[in-house]
Amino acid sequence: MKLNKFLKYTAISALALTGLMSVNSCTDDFEKLNTNPYEVDPTSLPFAAQFKEPFSYVYAPQQNMFQFWTNLSIDLFGGYFMTPHNFGGSGNVQYNLNRGFCGGMYENVYSHIFNNTRTLIKSCDEKGFKDYAGMMRVVQAYAISMLTDAYGPVAYSTVIDDPTNGVSYAYDTQEQIYTSLFTLLDEAIAGFKSSTSDKAAMASFDYWCGGDMDMWIKVANQFKLRFAMRIVKANPTLAKQKAEEAVAGGVLTSSDKDVLINQGLTNEMYRMYYSWQDCGTNANLITIMEGMQDPRLPLYMTMNQGDIKCEDGSTIAAGTRYLGIRPGHDIVSKPNEYVNYSYIVLDYTTPLPVMFAAESYFLRAEGALRGWNMGGAAKDFYEEGIRTSIKHQLAYKGSFAGISSISDADIEAYVNNTATQEDLVDPVNSKFNYKAMNNVGTKWNESGSNEEKLQQIIIQKWIANFPLSTEAWAEYRRTGYPKLFPNYINNSDGTIDTNEQIRRLIYSNNEVNTNNAELQNGIQLLNQENTSDKFTGDIGGTRVWWDQAKKGNF
């Protein structure tokens, strides 16, 4: 009896329990539960959705990435920009290079651009979309050129092949990378030429050229011309060959538009200046443009933002002077008088710059100077480049500067002007004063030496390429022009020569912490390509491959 009762109750309880468990043990909806409803699978979206990030991150439209990408590093070295305070002494301003601040270029290119382009090129090729793949090839070539120009050898081919499945990435020499860049561009051009995709469909996502295949061919050729010129010291034969191919294929001209991204993305340079006051204007830019009486100056820069109390006790009223900051200064904290110096003419809505048509003329002018077949004479390219730049900059920045026209007479007056850079006279700290370093005017000097002509061409290209510091700094390192004021302070602990100035960025923290074995091999490659007698290793004084220490410009 007792046993029966026990069994009966056990059975009932077991049934009840099983009932509960059957609700319980179901694991069918586990996958649904572990799927974040606010994330997406790319397969369920239009194919082109994935193009937006790589297209736009060549001018990072995100505040922190923008600041780390170039604003705390390359922007300080190209002569356009200078921070108005020294980040508590820990930034790159005084050449005591900071791996965090130097690593932004590395993070931006790999995470936001290369990570997309390498998979998109593959999947577009597989699907037969050679034109789509071509766009990503050009974007990739641009991004990788900025990357290798900054550091020297970097991981490139292993990132595409990924032989270790994400564990480590071996480096390519810069020479190998440049070979790959030419290949990328040639494949892209072939893809554009055989384009069969619907133009309207491409226009909907093509942030650079609006689906215009002819323009894409010109853009790809202009990159090719740019890269060819970059390696002119390291491999003059290849440089000439590639440059002539590019010009024959057609580059941008005065009748083409600049490549500007106008998609409502924020232009973060505005935040750097106006909101964070972490960025200011370099004295090099002001003394060159003001001294040479450049009509583009009000398109680029405002006059002083606020009243400035001078060293001699006088006050400079707001909006009355163009003032820039000496590179490598020792200005400690905000606020100081320097946050009231000239600011960039800009807005959050200013389109993001990628490539200027005017650049092609200066590249062709230099090629012609070198005796290459560029389809014209150096003087003509030089002058047409200046005219194109002024007109295109007016179209680009006029509405932000409140300037509606610059007359042809003014443009011609500038083209024929012989005024030169002015001295740096800092009204707040005379210790920053420095004599003007460039003594060439705008007017083409046909009787000048090749060196003087090159100086004229590069100074004008430097002005025309504003605000693309990656290009400004690379060309400064290659040619030495425009001559830039040396850093006021050099806290590099002997790793950078003040007069030679900084030649490269040091590798990123992340690389040291995650890919160190291959990084060490990469530094060996860097040393192999380095031509400096003074410096070697992962420091700012070491030269990248195309930056030949022992070769002159001619």
Added chain:
Amino acid sequence: MNYGGQRDGGDAMSTINPDDIAQITLLKGASAAALYGAVAANGAIMITTKSAQSGKVAINVSSNTTVENATSLPKFQNSYGMSDAGTFSWGDKLSSSAPNYAKDFFRTGYTTNNSISLAGGNENITSYFSYANVSSNGVVPENTYMSHNLLAKVGFNLWTKLHVDVSARYNTQHIENQPASGYLHNPLTGAYLFPRGEDWDYYKNNYEVLDPAQNINVHNWTNTLQEQYSNPYWTLNRQKPISDRNRYELGGTVKYDIMEGLSATGRIRYERGDEHWTQNDYASSTAGRDKLGTWHDDRVFSEQTYADAMLQYNKSWDDTYTLSVTAGGSYTKTKASSTSLIGYGDTQFAINDGVITSGAYYPNMFMPSNYYRLSTGVSLKEKRLNSVFATAQFGYKDGLFVDVSARNDWSSALAYTEGVSFFYPSVGASALLNKFVDFGKNVDLFKLRASYSIVGNDVPIYASNVRYTIGDQGSLVPPTEAPFRTLKPEKTNSLEVGFDGTFLQNRLDVNLTYYKTNTKNQYFKVTAPYESGLKQRYVNAGNIENQGFEMSLGWHQQFTDNFSWSTNYNFSYNNNKVIELVEGLSDGLTLQSYCTGASVILKEGGHFGDLYVRDLARDENGKPIKNEKGGPVLAGSDVKDLIYVGDMNAKVNMGWTNTFHYKDFTLSFLIDAKIGGKVMSMTEATLDGWGVSERSGAARDAGAVVFEGVSFDPKEFYTTVGGTSYNSNMATSLYVYDATNVRLRELSFGYTFRNLFGIGKNLSASLIGRNLFFFYKDAPMDPDVSASTGNGWQGVDMFAMPASRSFGLNLKLNF
């Protein structure tokens, strides 16, 4: 970078009315894990709330009032004035000495806690009801806290075999200016860094001034362009975080006594919490980055349903053998969701050539309609854990016990991996030798115990299923973490042996435990090379060992009928060791890293909490290098450049309590000690860099800083080794302190007025002082401070709230 100033979500435990607590039980290791699973992998704290007893109606009233003051404040210099446009205090010598502004800033805080409870019933029904409120004003001005708590419990006994208990609890809290550490949104930076000799009262009374152009009041301070350094009264009044939280808990238990020894129990519990958090950063906040004011409005919602069903069987045979078995299953469903709205007022809405600059329309209008576009964030995390478990205990003559348990969990967080199911068993034995051997009258208990268990733990939600997100302008953003499809649950193996004894007619208590736990397959996020396109990758790896012992000794002495003394001494020692780590990490695994130059790095053979810091650059003889300006040079911050300074965790913890009873008087005190461990103070480093620390003043008086035999210029030295902004490099090696400390944690004195309102109706009153003083400490701050509860950062002070010393009066009345 760590800017701090984040919302602290609080925790459920802190919402419980302390007067409702009947018992707190710490369930450790195997027993906790078998019943509660992965969530109890590290132990479980069981809080049993009070229930009524039949046949008695009791009313309890209690009231506590506590006053507290900030202690262990930094030491400041008071003789050198402002410099650098209102930022630092590297200026000229002051004509008269400056007051201590930090002392003026903190106020006396108070907390009152009142509660009343009613309990009563008969053999069929019992009920308990309580209400409590807590009201407090913190030591930081404008910091207030208010909470109300209601608890109702009813128990029914039906047909003698069926027991039903139901309970409901509600808690609501309102918090303003909850203290948070960090550099941003923290009033302490301004209070500590205020330039010496300036007019504090002026800035206190005029933290805002009218800006006629905008017709609004804007931030007023010696320097309004430094993000990390605002007028503290502006921060407290114009960047005030406000939290409103509600918590609801409903529970029910049905127990049916099927027959003697066999019962079935079913429990269900539903908990739900919500929080509404707002912060209006008024125009001009954060060095003007909040140009027109920034509106934050976050809503967080959480829900948990737990249900289980168990069969329990107890049986004994011949007074010799006993068997106790529990078997059942449980279901846990958790859900957390949030909505976050931010109206960024960093720009003025504008249209240029038909192109819109998004932004705010008007200053200080904190509502959605004032912003062209709101930044919105939503999140949802759901998880289900299904379990079956069984435990059994076999006993022999009430003196020898063998325990076995087994549990299997199925977790939805493991979906998309090779298996969602994981099993873990345990086995243990204990012997009460005094039941079998006659040790004489001086041995009351002599127990030996041993257990071995494996506890499984699952992994974070979505780690196995990371997907793309949609970013700005519809761009498709690839994941920065790789979906971890080979994920395995963590496993912790624990071995524990112990001894419990009671001697000398229950006067002496002895407890000794030795344990060793090894956690394997630990889930780590490892920084990935950016080449991979990822920021982080996941790995299951390693073997982290914790080994140690715990001891407690107690003595109770009844001197006379009226006079007794109880003392208890606890000692614990833990040695943590990383036996095995992730493969291929030559420089170890960086758990945390500060851009200022300090990291917590795990290395094989090291500890889970090893701190590596940046040093000064040294010459070949190890002497600090001096630059041409007379300052030191910082060493690098790469992992290979950092120097090891020790494990942040203390190895030894001790506590000693003493309680004396004399008639109706009670006196007790608690001394506790922590030996070993390291703490680091970013606060001290920043005070040095800013030129406000006492050290920086003394160095200027002396004309030089002599550090390891090298004489440096004071300003060059401290602005290099210290912090001059929240991301400046520091010589963190100079700001690491030994965490060892011994303190008088608590002292209380009480008296019970007996039969004040009738027989058994007593009033007891006690005075309690907490955190009274240190017998010993090395660090300038209270070493118990913590920057965050995240792995690896316990013990880093980054403008954290100073410790407080408090005195309280407790009154308890029972009718």
